[in-house]
Amino acid sequence: MESTQVIIVGGGATGAGILWDLSLRGIPAVLLEKKDLANGATGRCHGLLHSGGRYVVKDPEAARECAVESAIIKKIAPHCVHDTGGLFVRYPQDDPTFFDRWESACRGAGIASEEVSADDALGLEPNLPKNILGAYTCPDAHVDVFQLTRSNIAAAVARGAGFRAYCEVTAINIEDGRVRSVDYRDSRTGEEGRIACEVVINAGGGWAQKVAAMAGVDVPVRCDKGSLLVLNHNLVTRVVNRCRMPGDADILVPAGPVCILGTSSMTVPGPEGLTAAAEEVQHLLDLGIELIPTMAEARVLRIFSGARPLYTPKNAGGAGGREISRGYALLDHAALDQVEGFVSIVGGKMTTYRLMAEVTCDLIASKLGVDRSCETSEEPLRLPVDPRIAVKARQILPAQAAAIAERRLGPDLVHIVNAIDERPELAEIICECEQVTRAEVEFVLGDQASVPVHTISDIGRRTRLGFGPCQGTFCGYKAMLSGYRSRRWSAAQASDEFERFLDERWKGQSFVPQGKQVEQLYLSHDLFGVTYNFHDRKEG
Amino acid sequence: MRRNDISLDNCLKCSDCVTVCPVVTAHPAYPGPKHLGPELERLRREGLPCDTEWVEYCLGCHRCDLACPNQVDVSGLIAAAKARHQKPFLRKMRDFWFARPGLLGSLLTIAPRLTNLLLGLKPVRLLMSRFLKISAKRRFPAYVAPDLGPSQAAEAGAASVLFFPGCAIRYNQPDLGRKVVQLLQRNGVRTTIATSGCCGLPALANGDEAEAKLRARAGIESLIEAVSSGTRIVTACTSCGHMLKTGFADLLGDEGELAEKSRKIAESTFDLGEFLMGRADQGLLNEAFQPSSLRLAYHAPCHQTSQGIGRPWFHLLRRVPGLRIEDLDAGCCGMSGTFGFKEEKYPVSMAVGQRLFEGIRDADPQMVVTECATCRMQIEHGSRVKAIHPAELLLAAYSEQGQS
Amino acid sequence: MESYRFDLVVVGAGIAGLTAAAAAAARGLRVGVVNAGFGLFVFGAGCVESRQLLPNEAPEKLGEAIEFFCDLTRRAGCPFRGGLDERRHLPTIMGSFQTIALAPFYLWNGDAAAQVRAAVVGIKGLSSFDAQFATERLNHNARRQDLNTSYVAREIELSWMPGTTATTLQLANRFDRDADFRRELQQALEPITRDTDLIILPGMLGLRSGLNEISDFERALDCPLCELPTLPPSVPGVRLSNAIERYLRKSGVEFFSGFPVRKIDLDGGRCQAVQIDAPARPLRLVGDEVILASGQFSAPLLGAEFFGVDGWLRPITRSGAVIAENLHVAGALLRSTGGHGGNERAILTGYRAGMSVAGQGGRHAAE
């Protein structure tokens, strides 16, 4: 039987961070993820690397954690971070006493902030409403969550760790009060298997309760749904927060070429099958327009929802979503439930994933008797790009495509450059919106990629292909052909993959109530459903 | 807000704009309007380096804007990128002058004969080709001492307009300017000649936004008074007309009072043909045309099409009895003002014009009629058929009765 | 505000608008067409799938409308083939088949039910098309659907390429402009014609070409051809739009292209004018009659009152009152969704509206 020392369940930021931390400590581990990386809350969040400002009044402890952790992430993973800075804007309709509390709390928590006048704030962000009272700066940033997760996994894999996507843990086998192995099922092929291990780490986010149940223990997790609106282009160049007690739709994050507005908050039964109702979308938009009035005319590309996994031990009572601490909990089930070798890490934020991984791995290391302390706060997640390769990339690709490829691929850029050298036709841009080359798509589809892809959506999570205004209508087809031409898929498989991809992209757009995206969606439906008689829109 | 601030969001990536772009047809490596416009703008707003020399190849013909089913300001986005584009020294020098036909015209018409002599000399043209990157294959238009005749005193009861002549008429074809005045006079309209300089469109086309803004400000200054008292501005150059109608407001749209004034000027600006068609609508067009046996072909300049006024001149000329006129309907001529003069762009310019030249050859007219001075240059250069402004023809159609 | 006067103003240059304009112009009306770009049919080259129309859509007039449309496209140099009772299975770039009753001649040869050997030809460096992929899927789907054509994939190389890759649009432009290119393409295809009965090419045979050019090419090749509409910009559809518009211009129809209608002036139970959003100030087009064929997203032009149409395709309110007696609605605007049968409905209603205002078989005749 296949075996390893540690199995991690869940390929979100937390699980990926744990894999990397363990690999630095020399502890053999395999990460099993039931879909693709960042399938859970990680891939459905704003990507705001919190400076701590958002929590500073309500939860100074969490804020301080964010302040420290965000500084570390900026240092170890600069390629994932767009250090935009942020503003906390004072709107006339908000409680003025909060402004002072916010300012002094920031000083207390060590969050660097400066006051800017209304005029200066408008100079920085011309799309803010003209009637704002002023603003404060803060070191908020955007982090590309897919890149962050992928980089953690890739770095760990390079050190010998294992990662398996589309591999769902179906059972945790316990003998004599000890974890012995896990069973898994390949969710694409249905194939099943078992891996022996000493420790299982439950990093299942919103699924943590379900995962824990496999080990016969209860981890009370409440899923708090938040919906986000993706807008076609950067309406702001820094993170814009409303300076008030955290509420709905009061953050706008420039996230690569798009910007993301969020979020709502409501309790849901579980992390799957989330949808955004029309009223919820309208509610978000109304508030968004208060934040940035031009949003009234801007284009919403898609709407998606994620579930925050909130740890709700018995004594937390029935408070609403935002009242429960955003802090994390590390549960050693040996001590709590007499299951040796089973650990859960739940709650927290994407921003604090590294810290959560650190405390988890400290516990695991002590259990396994490994005497190596955490290095993830110092060790860069990725090697720098060879400058000669970067220069070469700029010669063979348009400026923006080279810049994007360099940022995304890092040292792997060399594969793209070499591939184009050999076959110049690979320089073709197949996703126009996000400027992804065919070389890159074939690279992520190929064996050299450390985090393999299985579907066209997976390609999107590596490259942003299909994330732009056409939402995969045109580039999805070309990505399908790339998969076919590089012999990754047979014609039938390629066609099936494309069908699934269209479905998934159409779903995300179907929540958009009005505007250009509706027309875009019709175009996609009619093109593939009617002209190519390929994939009919599922009504309803 | 400027239209292009948000219009990039309207792009559905349908590529209709690419199918109508004349540069795409002529120069296959050109990435096309969709990419250079909304696509790159979106990434530029992310802060990515997006500069590319290709933006220099946009003709500013606005066909992409017209083809776009979703009203993306495609060419406006490209023009903004052009304004940010860094170009090599020699071309920068050249484009400095190309951006300032007013300044150039006033210098070159100090001693027009000497100017024309020099500009006609082969060695001079070779030097210009080498050091100013101006194609030696092109001939400069002749420069003429500016003389548009006197403005006419307003007359009680008579309509009056303010004529905006533009640089080509002022410095190269003042006789056309005088004919415009006569034509208006034949229609009972008194004409004042605007003292304005260049409209600023050449500056915009050459990526010199600062100069374009200066010109727009000066233009507003010189026109606003007349406009405020209800006078209409008439242009006989389609590019000036296009600029007055859209360019001022696009450039100064953020500047409160100036924005308001630009809008006023835009609302009061009429292409001469459009103006006369309006008179015709009211039954005020003097239709005492003499029969003519001319066989003409009409070319609609891009900046005529982009004004959204239909084809007034085509219909006006058809009112001349016996005159036969055919619309060539062959797209952009490729000249685009100063574009065709540029050494590196000359071949593209001629390749774009190919369809038009072939159309002229097939139609085999006695003359080609078109409103734009640089279209006329290109047509004569590429097809060897004489090209003429429609106002001249219309005026000539009255002439049998003698001048009034 | 300046104005132009017409017997009929048509808003929209999709299949519905063009058909309406042609029908009225053919009966001597002075017609102006306003549009804000191509019609949606450019994506699918205007193929007509014959579906069941609703009884209130006067399906009995369909034959006449189709006949008119076929005649129009023939005059325009891009003739349609087929008929309402025909069914052809035309291949697509997805390797599926679309069931089609009528299509432009350059698509029509591709019937999968004809027991032939067909070569799907790819071009080295052509993006967004893969002959091998299409072939595999076509063979698979043909077997599944009991269709008899068998497909083989072939690849040709052309010396003229704009770069390391090309789009169908670039090749089409070349096809239009360059006789040498056409010759080279023909020579490259010739060897393939030896062991096949049909050549299937991605749509690339010119944007300005028509029956003459493509038939010449086919004759020189001595093998039937068919094109596949590709991802946008789809050459066969743009070609059709260009051809019809060119023909209508020559027939005296005046086009106002590129500016949307922002408002239609309704007053006293009539549509007084349509206002075009031209630079500087709106341009007013005054028509004795007005046909609105501006597609599925343009219903707001008719205001909140708009509920449906009467027997003459005039817009009515929920209570059945005619919104404007000289206004007619055609095409996808009649239904908020496009999709299946869109072109068929557009031809029928465009034709009916055009005839109605021309006073033949229409409202005036009846009155």
Ligand SMILES: Cc1cc2nc3c(=O)[nH]c(=O)nc-3n(C[C@H](O)[C@H](O)[C@H](O)COP(=O)(O)OP(=O)(O)OC[C@H]3O[C@@H](n4cnc5c(N)ncnc54)[C@H](O)[C@@H]3O)c2cc1C
């Ligand atoms: C709308 C929204 C906005 C947010 N915005 C921010 C923000 O801006 N900044 C911030 O710092 N935080 C934000 N958060 C919080 C943040 O997203 C989460 O706290 C964080 O991503 C949790 O990561 P995780 O790895 O613990 O869980 P997840 O990302 O949910 O990962 C759990 C993974 O486990 C996998 N899994 C589950 N069951 C199994 C199984 N049986 N076998 C194998 N795999 C399994 C799932 O597929 C999933 O990929 C936001 C959350 C939401 C919902």
Ligand SMILES: Cc1cc2nc3c(=O)[nH]c(=O)nc-3n(C[C@H](O)[C@H](O)[C@H](O)COP(=O)(O)OP(=O)(O)OC[C@H]3O[C@@H](n4cnc5c(N)ncnc54)[C@H](O)[C@@H]3O)c2cc1C
């Ligand atoms: C990708 C795709 C593929 C399709 N494939 C098929 C197919 O294979 N078979 C089939 O039967 N149907 C198909 N359809 C549907 C079919 O194309 C449409 O239903 C049909 O063409 C509608 O024609 P129309 O003339 O009514 O409108 P449209 O084609 O939408 O034309 C509308 C016209 O009005 C203009 N316009 C719109 N608003 C304004 C305004 N405010 N002012 C001025 N002008 C305006 C537009 O510019 C355009 O010229 C497809 C649709 C799409 C999108």
